[in-house]
Amino acid sequence: MVVSRVWYLTRRPEGFPRKDDFTLKEEQLPPCGDGEVIAAAEYVSVDPYLRYRARQIELDTVMTGTAVCRVIESRNSEWPEGSYLVHNTGWRTHTLLKKESLESSSYFGGCFRLPDYHGLPRSLSLGALGMPGNTAYFGLLEICKPKEGETVLVNCAAGAVGSLVVQIAKLKGCKVIGFTGSDEKVSYLMEIGADHAFNYKTTPIGEALEKAAPEKINCYFDNVGGQFTAEALPHMADFCRIAVCGAISTYNDESKDIGKISMTSPYSEATILWKQLRIEGFIVVHWQDRWTEGIEQIKQWITEGKIKYRETITDGFDKVPDAFIGLFSGENIGKAVVKV
The missing domain is CATH 3.40.50.720 (NAD(P)-binding Rossmann-like Domain)
Structure with missing residues (x-):
């Protein structure tokens, strides 16, 4: 049995978002079926565009967002345990990913396999390499x-x-x-x-x-x-x-x-x-059909020392809303991510 901690949008933000617009809940995931995997979030992204999404998604649903995840249980040979992926799982610690989602490369709702970053942090797939x-x-x-x-x-x-x-x-x-x-x-x-x-x-x-x-x-x-x-x-x-x-x-x-x-x-x-x-x-x-082109070029520039990156990393899944709210008061330099 895998229990996921999940941030729900339970109140529509009015003006500057507040932490009590969100509610932290726990839910038990269904068993992993054929072609499916269960993935645990390692890093969760917070991005300014999510403020618009907070106007659009239904209340009492999982707050949308992208995460770097590690496959911890698999019944899909293409995604063995230990694989890393980027997926729009929402603000949640664990996710059951269906076969069709794993086969899609659409940025919203699809799945991207993390390439070899040659020692660069996986969190960059939510920032400079994402x-x-x-x-x-x-x-x-x-x-x-x-x-x-x-x-x-x-x-x-x-x-x-x-x-x-x-x-x-x-x-x-x-x-x-x-x-x-x-x-x-x-x-x-x-x-x-x-x-x-x-x-x-x-x-x-x-x-x-x-x-x-x-x-x-x-x-x-x-x-x-x-x-x-x-x-x-x-x-x-x-x-x-x-x-x-x-x-x-x-x-x-x-x-x-x-x-x-x-x-x-x-x-x-x-x-x-x-x-x-x-x-x-x-x-x-x-430019989704050219997604790899941009990532590979920026990765090359980083490894050559031509581009520097900066991350503002917040520790703890409990602080995802805080990191999101901080975007609008300028608390981050570079990419803001939460380490789960």
């Missing part, structure tokens, strides 16, 4: 298409995605400007190669960009939206390419819920028109 890594890789290279000598602006630049965008842009020969939310994170951005780094809480965005980018911005990787983007937009060069990856400044604003009509936007129509900007939102699963 969804955030590919988000940075494909979002920057396929949408922004930075050219050598161009200027790239990144906000939320010390986070899981932004910190990789900074470094990939530098590898492509670009000048990089990063904004983040603390002086400690500013120091980290300079450590990983940013040409200019600013604390948006203490430095006016427009003034910083006037000094750091008099030549204007050619590529803008936007993780924040809102007021930041409104203030940055006048500093875009003609034909600037903008990748809209996220809008964390709006995630706790219920008026910004998907499907609701809002008459406010940080994107000025006149600026877009006269500067002939190209703005494209994206979801990383668009």
